[in-house]
Amino acid sequence: MPAVQETVDQVRRIDVDQYKYGFETIIESDKAPKGLNEDTVRFISEKKNEPAWMLEWRLEAFRRWLTMREPTWARVDYPKIDYQDYYYYSAPKKKPALNSLDEVDPEILRTYEKLGIPLREQEMLAGVVRPEGERRVAVDAVFDSVSVATTFQAELKKSGVIFMPISEALREHPDLVKKYIGSVVPVTDNFFATLNSAVFSDGSFVYVPPGVRCPMELSTYFRINEKDTGQFERTLIIADKGSYVSYLEGCTAPMRDEHQLHAAVVELVALEDAEIKYSTVQNWYPGDAEGKGGIFNFVTKRGDCREKNSKISWTQVETGSAITWKYPSCILRGDNSRGEFYSIAISNGRQQVDSGTKMIHLGKNTTSRIISKGIAAGKSQNTYRGLVSAHRKASNARNFTNCDSLLVGDKCGAHTVPYLEAKNSSAVFEHEATTSKISEDMLFYCRQRGLSAEEATALVVNGFVKDVLQQLPMEFAVEAQKLISISLEGSVG
């Protein structure tokens, strides 16, 4: 059945032509020369004042990258990227020794204000403008290649949580970084991850010590501003034994006619009994209705449930980017560990999304759950690509996967490419596209109270995802929520 009118209207409201974050900030910036060679890598490392081992690490990645070829298996079609035509480092020109927020370029502060990102702690702490019960969020703001401000650092420090730009962490906590960086996404993992390893400029570093429940949400807000730049950030989050952290990531970019490149790497490590919740609202500029401009988003995100009883949960709302190539994954190494992936991918205009997840069951009694909803409108192509695998020793592995797609209009495409690999007979995998299979009990309960099957299904799925979305501090969370309330009517497997 075709999509209902309400759905059509809602999707139209977030159409590419109505991109709200497309303004540009005019500031002076400090750039590496265009192009990519060993000198660029050295330049970035030097700018960051990095230890020598890091430079070696980067150079090794760069040499390896030269021998690699760009992957072509994804269902995305884009003009060949000229890697020499980008700036690999661009930072706002700043005064030396930046001590307080007041010294940050007011233009940048205004940019974040416009985007609705609170960078001023005092305002928030004053409590006057803060409505009752509003949650506090510590923000690391990354502008092009560098982090411009990180809030609440002092307060976090009290509880032992380290939250700072990764470039700073490399100087202040080199041992921690050295121990974990590249341990989840190896340097040679894939073309884009290797490129990132060579040229990453900034990103966030989080370490939550044993037994600590991080007192507030942590968040990084990425903005690509400069023309022809590539943003290569690297995020590393470590949750030590028995700790908990919730982390949010948001991204926007100005509207430009040229494509911009974004190749990030996110590594999560959860030790015994630890839990990491990672949420993304990806709202990069998607290009105009004809596919001009927009961000090429090639991201490698992977979480490692390294020890027993650990849990990693990915939530993503993907509305932006011209090209999305992104598969947040969980390696369930520890016994009894759990991986979750909730995703809503919305594509419009000429956007192309190829996204999904990987759940690799290695430990015993590991469980995973995948809920993915793809909505394609305009002339876009929306693909879910996911792998669930249980290895020989992963006895009692359990997976439940549900992926729905919705097509709005007859010029778009929605595709699902799930891979299931069961190498253990006690593994139980269920992959369902039929919405009635979510939870018969819940549906029965709702239906008993007079809801139709459709309403009941929508309620169950939405209730699930909404929980996470409502915590998003960003302005567009409202929009994201609207999208979640989209009816399941007319959805296809």
Add this chain to the structure above:
Amino acid sequence: MNAEVRQIRTVAEQGLLDSYLASKAKLPGAGDVMALREAAFKVFEQQGLPHRRIEEWKYTDLRAVMRDSKPLALPPDAKAKSRAKDAGQWLAAVGARRIVFVDGVFAPDLSDLSALEKGLTIGSLADALAKADPHVLKILGRASPAKDDPAVTLNTAFMGDGAVIRVADSAVIDKPLHLAFVTSGDKAVSIFARSLVMIGKGAKATLIESHEGPAGIEYQVNHALELSVGDEAQFDHIKIAHEGDKAIHVGTLIADIGAKARIGDFTFTTGGAVVRNQIFMRLGGQETNANISGASLLRARQHADNTLVIDHAVPHCTSRETFKSVVDDEARSVFQGKIIVRPDAQKTDGKMATHALLLSEGAEADAKPELEIFADDVVCGHGATAGALDEDLLFYLKARGIPPKEAEALLIQAFIGAAVETIANEALREALMSEAERWLAARG
């Protein structure tokens, strides 16, 4: 990533290249047929055997599996024919018209060609190629859905003999046709057979295709069946891969279906070391209903791969795909299914399901049920499960005094039965179920 890097030729690839050059003059057909062979061979020469870097062959790495290529089978002599005389007889209860191919070559003397129904013609492909039969040349290798498939390409280069069957418009052939392919010898050979089946408008027929051969011999079979089904026709195709335990079998069905037709297709796999069953079906006419199912019973180190691509090219078609596999010991079952819904194919209704039952620690099941949808007013879905036998069900049966092995057998039968049930012909259903029972009995 579909890597284009040419690796060094494997022994099997080199063997195939040599074998082609040595025998191409002896292969049936000249002129156009030769041109077709040459073109296909060129493609093979460039691509080589499919390997795991080719997405469609990810789970069945033919390059790794084929350690060498076997010499092309010689035409069967009297001895071979006498060894092959009972081919397919285990299906005698079905009462089908048996058409026997020994080592890929049509054996009229072993076949039942008496009192052919009106509108039915049965011939040999080798004859048609040698005579340059214009009707055959017109359709041979022209079917588009499998143009780029490496197995079909190889088949086109080497094709020897096979069946050419025509069912005229409106003809109703009640007696099922049974193409019994048998590898007779005690030597390892390779066989490339190709069959063409044309079902006329409003016609009705059932075709059984069985493949068997000796145990312990490493023979290789590549069969391709090109099928066209006219508007309003009703056609059932049942393929049984019952090869010897060391055989490599690659079989492809390339089907083009007209409007308002009803298609039933079933693939049953019990034999063979490595079996790859491919189906490329294009639903090219509106209001057609296709039911494509299959069941595999695998043990030891068997590897069976069911790969299908169902192309909904026009609106208002319905397709159902149900594949079940029972995997014991160290065996491995692979399912790759793809439903394509073209931009104009509104009101398509497609449902694909694959279920794997893992009976032992070392068993493996891989599934990739894919949807590729370009139309918005459709109902498509897929489901996939993999797991062991339900403990609760086993407990229930055991609590009622049924011994564990028997209880397992009952559950497995029920599991397979749900797929076999989709076969329209009752006698055939029974024959396959008793084959499943034999398999279970041998499990011990």
